[in-house]
Amino acid sequence: MSEGGALKGHMARALRQVRRYLAAVDAVVEVVDARAPFTSRSPQLREMVGDRLHLLVLSRGDLAEPETTQAWREWLRARGLETLVGEGAADPRLVTRLRRRLARAPAAFKPRVIIVGLPNVGKSTLLNSLAGRRRARVGAQPGVTRGRQWVDLGDFWLLDTPGVLPPRLGGTRRLVLGALGLVGPELAGPEEVAAFLLERLGDRPAFRAALARWGIAGPGVGGPAGDAGGGDPGRPGGRTAAGAAQRGPALASGGPAEQGSDGQGGRGAAAAGSGPGGMDPGAASLLRAAASRHQAEVQGLLEDLARHRGLLGPGGEPDVHRAAAVLVAAFRTGELGRFSLEQPGMVEGSAP
Numbered sequence: 371m372s373e374g375g376a377l378k379g380h381m382a383r384a385l386r387q388v389r390r391y392l393a394a395v396d397a398v399v400e401v402v403d404a405r406a407p408f409t410s411r412s413p414q415l416r417e418m419v420g421d422r423l424h425l426l427v428l429s430r431g432d433l434a435e436p437e438t439t440q441a442w443r444e445w446l447r448a449r450g451l452e453t454l455v456g457e458g459a460a461d462p463r464l465v466t467r468l469r470r471r472l473a474r475a476p477a478a479f480k481p482r483v484i485i486v487g488l489p490n491v492g493k494s495t496l497l498n499s500l501a502g503r504r505r506a507r508v509g510a511q512p513g514v515t516r517g518r519q520w521v522d523l524g525d526f527w528l529l530d531t532p533g534v535l536p537p538r539l540g541g542t543r544r545l546v547l548g549a550l551g552l553v554g555p556e557l558a559g560p561e562e563v564a565a566f567l568l569e570r571l572g573d574r575p576a577f578r579a580a581l582a583r584w585g586i587a588g589p590g591v592g593g594p595a596g597d598a599g600g601g602d603p604g605r606p607g608g609r610t611a612a613g614a615a616q617r618g619p620a621l622a623s624g625g626p627a628e629q630g631s632d633g634q635g636g637r638g639a640a641a642a643g644s645g646p647g648g649m650d651p652g653a654a655s656l657l658r659a660a661a662s663r664h665q666a667e668v669q670g671l672l673e674d675l676a677r678h679r680g681l682l683g684p685g686g687e688p689d690v691h692r693a694a695a696v697l698v699a700a701f702r703t704g705e706l707g708r709f710s711l712e713q714p715g716m717v718e719g720s721a722p
């Protein structure tokens with residue numbers, strides 16, 4: 371079977387399993403990433419949930435922009451979806467609110483609950499904090515799927531295995547999920563994810579400031595038009611790769627040397643003339659879609675970052691691949707700051 375075929379088969383199996391789990395529960399807790407609550411949902415889940423209680427928990431609320439998270443909660447509520455959000459993994463207030471809400475789930479007897487979501491979205495973290503010390507006290511509840519263990523949480527039963535939902539990868543979904551670490555580098559390589567982040571976040575003054583703190587010049591896309599708060603194209607209305615390319619005066623391939631104190635690598639002689647470190651084909655195709663100037667700017671920025679961090683190849687040339695990985699990791703952990711990757715206005719007209 372081809373790699374794509376194997377992946378499809380795996381996804382179909384995962385969905386069948388979640389469908390089986392759902393047959394045994396009264397309430398579904400879907401975990402999504404607060405930085406992209408639309409794209410990190412499973413489109414297939416909605417029809418599978420039926421009339422069970424369906425709650426959305428936004429994980430990693432501590433890494434998203436609070437006002438954007440609030441806008442998402444309102445958007446989702448207007449479409450009939452109840453959300454809960456916490457500040458960080460296993461926020462005790464979130465856990466308390468969720469427990470109370472689940473205890474009130476409609477059920478003939480004690481509600482039975484499952485946690486579902488994309489890989490790595492935070493399902494186990496939530497499950498463990500919900501179950502707490504009782505996690506060990508598992509027992510088979512009669513009348514449910516054989517072989518599954520349930521944790522008795524007093525007011526409800528919790529299935530001790532989360533359901534893993536397969537991601538959908540079309541369009542920019544793959545890159546959004548790659549940025550969040552919800553799909554692996556085999557599906558979204560660091561260079562193309564880094565290029566995507568620079569494009570999507572390049573207008574945010576806070577993002578440029580974060581890059582500047584690293585001693586590299588941020589994408590100078592903002593300017594007078596882009597900095598006026600409401601004018602942020604990452605906000606409703608969205609922004610295309612081509613748009614970014616047209617608007618971006620300078621991603622600073624040779625930008626100002628606001629050096630950090632480590633001075634490592636520097637931007638001196640090596641800054642001139644070294645060729646681009648090898649881009650993978652996926653990265654190249656994404657970047658081709660943008661104007662070539664944008665490509666050169668992203669490349670230049672990653673080279674700057676590589677030099678600044680001393681990420682050099684055997685010949686002393688900047689290692690763009692490692693620089694991209696560093697940038698993506700810093701985004702994922704929140705080291706760069708709190709950034710949401712999508713806003714409700716970007717998906718207006720779509721079903722939640």
Ligand SMILES: Nc1nc2c(ncn2[C@@H]2O[C@H](COP(=O)(O)OP(=O)(O)OP(=O)(O)O)[C@@H](O)[C@H]2O)c(=O)[nH]1
Nearest residue numbers: 429430431458459488489490491492493494495496
């Ligand atoms: N900052 C932050 N990190 C979180 C949060 N929730 C989960 N994480 C981290 O995200 C990573 C993945 O969390 P898990 O709970 O293992 O995710 P999962 O969905 O069970 O992953 P799989 O079992 O691989 O499908 C871990 O490193 C968690 O510590 C959160 O709210 N904030």
Ligand SMILES: [Mg+2]
Nearest residue numbers: 493494495532
């Ligand atoms: Mg897990």
